[in-house]
Amino acid sequence: MIIRQSIGSVLRSLMAIALVAVLVLGSGLTARATTQQELDEITAQWQTSAHGLNDVNCASCHQNKETKEFIETPNHESCQSCHEQSVDTFLLSKHGIRLLEEKSPLTPAMARLPMKHEAMDQQMNCNACHNVHSANTVEASVDACLTCHNDNHSLNYQNSKHAELFADSKELPRPGAGAVSCATCHLPREVDDRLETPIVYVNHNNTYNLKPQDRMVGDVCMNCHGIEYSYNSIFDPELVEANFDRSPTLELQTFDLMKAAEERRTGNTSN
Amino acid sequence: MARILGRRLGKWVSLRTGIILAVIILLLWVSAAFALDQKQVFLPGETSEGHHIFEASCASCHEGFKPVSNETCTRCHQAELTDDVHGTKKFRDPRWAEYLERVDVLTCTACHNEHVHMFDRGVNLQPELCMACHEELTTTQLKSHEGFAADGCWTAGCHNYHDHRTISTGFLRQNIGEPDMLPVQVLPDRVVTTSLDKAPTPDLTQEFLGGGS
Numbered sequence: 001m002i003i004r005q006s007i008g009s010v011l012r013s014l015m016a017i018a019l020v021a022v023l024v025l026g027s028g029l030t031a032r033a034t035t036q037q038e039l040d041e042i043t044a045q046w047q048t049s050a051h052g053l054n055d056v057n058c059a060s061c062h063q064n065k066e067t068k069e070f071i072e073t074p075n076h077e078s079c080q081s082c083h084e085q086s087v088d089t090f091l092l093s094k095h096g097i098r099l100l101e102e103k104s105p106l107t108p109a110m111a112r113l114p115m116k117h118e119a120m121d122q123q124m125n126c127n128a129c130h131n132v133h134s135a136n137t138v139e140a141s142v143d144a145c146l147t148c149h150n151d152n153h154s155l156n157y158q159n160s161k162h163a164e165l166f167a168d169s170k171e172l173p174r175p176g177a178g179a180v181s182c183a184t185c186h187l188p189r190e191v192d193d194r195l196e197t198p199i200v201y202v203n204h205n206n207t208y209n210l211k212p213q214d215r216m217v218g219d220v221c222m223n224c225h226g227i228e229y230s231y232n233s234i235f236d237p238e239l240v241e242a243n244f245d246r247s248p249t250l251e252l253q254t255f256d257l258m259k260a261a262e263e264r265r266t267g268n269t270s271n
Numbered sequence: 272m273a274r275i276l277g278r279r280l281g282k283w284v285s286l287r288t289g290i291i292l293a294v295i296i297l298l299l300w301v302s303a304a305f306a307l308d309q310k311q312v313f314l315p316g317e318t319s320e321g322h323h324i325f326e327a328s329c330a331s332c333h334e335g336f337k338p339v340s341n342e343t344c345t346r347c348h349q350a351e352l353t354d355d356v357h358g359t360k361k362f363r364d365p366r367w368a369e370y371l372e373r374v375d376v377l378t379c380t381a382c383h384n385e386h387v388h389m390f391d392r393g394v395n396l397q398p399e400l401c402m403a404c405h406e407e408l409t410t411t412q413l414k415s416h417e418g419f420a421a422d423g424c425w426t427a428g429c430h431n432y433h434d435h436r437t438i439s440t441g442f443l444r445q446n447i448g449e450p451d452m453l454p455v456q457v458l459p460d461r462v463v464t465t466s467l468d469k470a471p472t473p474d475l476t477q478e479f480l481g482g483g484s
Binding site: 033034035036039043046047048049050052053054055057058059062063070089092094097098100101103106110111112173174176177178179180184189190191200202205207208212213214215217218219222223224225226227228229231235247252253254255257258259260261262 | 320321323324325328331347350351415416425427428429431434436437438440442443444446447448449450451452453456457458459460461462463464465466467468469470471473474475476478479480481
C-alpha cells in the first residue's frame with residue numbers, strides 16, 4: 001500500500017510538472033502576437049474570400065459572442081455555427097472522430113496507412129485542410145491530402161486522368177464541376193434535397209463511401225462512368241493502387257450472371 | 272516433525288508473499304494504465320481499421336461492463352444504415368420472424384464483433400452467415416449461384432448486406448451495358464453566392480497584434 005501510495009504521489013508530481021510545462025508553453029504560444037505583415041496578408045486573403053464578401057468578419061470567428069472574449073484559434077465548433085453539415089459529417093469521419101469523442105485531435109502518427117514523416121504531428125481539425133481566410137477549397141481538395149498521405153494510391157493521383165481534369169480548377173476559389181480531385185471521391189459533394197431549396201454540401205465523412213466500395217460507385221463513379229467500368233475498376237486493388245491510370249481489365253462475374261438472367265427473362269440471346 | 276512443519280510454513284509464507292506481490296503488481300499495472308492514460312493495455316485483441324484511432328476511449332462504445340448496444344453503433348453509423356435492407360423496416364414485420372430467429376439481425380453485435388480478427392470490411396462474420404437464410408435460394412430461384420463459395424456473397428463484390436441501392440439486381444439491370452464514359456458527365460456543382468461587393472472593414476485588429484481586446 002505504501003509503495004502504491006508513493007508511486008501515486010510520484011505520478012501526481014510528474015503530472016503536475018507536465019501540467020505546469022504545458023501551461024507555461026501554452027501561455028508562451030498565446031502571447032505570440034501576429035505580426036503586422038502576417039495580419040496584412042491574412043486581411044488581403046479574407047477581403048476577396050467568400051467569407052469577406054458575405055460579411056463574415058474577424059469577430060464572427062475570433063470573438064466569443066456572449067463574453068466578447070478574444071479567441072486566437074477558433075475550433076471546429078466555430079465553423080459548425082455556419083457549416084453545420086460539413087462539421088457534423090467531419091466529426092463522424094476517421095479524421096474527426098477523436099474530436100467527437102473529446103480526445104486530442106487525430107495526428108498522422110496515429111495512422112496505420114503510410115504518412116509523410118514531416119507531417120506526423122499535424123492535428124486534424126478544420127484548419128488542417130482549409131485556409132479559412134482565403135476560403136479556397138482547391139487547396140483543400142488535393143494539396144491538403146498530400147501534406148500527410150504517402151501511400152501509393154495518393155501519390156499516383158498526380159499521374160492520373162482525374163488529375164488532368166483538376167488542372168483547370170487550379171486558379172479558381174473552388175474546384176469546378178468537371179474537376180476530379182481527391183475530395184471528389186473521398187469527400188463527395190452531395191445534394192441535400194430534404195430542404196425546400198436543395199443545396200449541395202460536401203460530405204466530410206471520408207469513411208462513408210470507402211467500404212464496401214459499391215457505395216462509392218453509386219454516389220461518385222457513376223456521375224461520369226458506366227456501371228461495368230466503375231465496378232471493374234474499383235474492385236481491382238492493383239488499379240486502385242495505381243489510382244486508375246488505365247482502363248479496367250477485371251471482368252466481374254456478377255455482370256455475366258446478370259446478362260444471362262436478362263437473356264433468360266427476355267428470351268433474347270442476341271446480346 | 273518440527274522441521275517438516277517449519278518447511279511447510281516456509282512454503283506457505285512464500286506462497287502468500289508471492290500472491291500478495293502479484294496482486295500489488297497487478298494493481299500497480301492497472302493504476303499506472305489509468306494514470307498514464309494508457310488504456311490500450313486492456314484491449315483484448317486487435318482493434319478494427321476504423322476504430323483503432325480511438326481504441327483507448329473505452330467509454331465511446333462501452334458503458335461499464337454492459338454489452339455494446341445498437342445505440343452506441345448508430346451514434347456514428349446512422350448514415351450507413353439509412354437504407355438498411357436488413358433493418359427494422361423489414362424485420363419488425365412478423366412475416367420475417369422465422370428468419371430473425373435464425374440470425375438476430377436487428378442487433379449489431381449479432382454479426383459485428385470488435386477486438387477479434389477482422390475481415391477487410393471491418394466486421395467479424397461467420398463466412399457462411401448469409402446461408403443461414405439464403406441457402407435454399409441458391410438451389411431454387413438462383414440456380415446460377417449453385418456451387419459458389421459461401422462467403423462469396425460479400426467477398427466477391429456482388430452483394431452489400433446493409434445498403435444494396437447500387438448493387439441490387441434491379442439497379443444492375445437498369446444500368447448494364449452503359450458505355451465506359453457516360454455521354455453526360457456531371458458532378459454536383461457548389462454555388463457560393465456573395466452578399467457584398469466589397470468586404471467590410473476588419474472588426475478586430477489590435478487583438479491579433481497582441482494588444483488585447
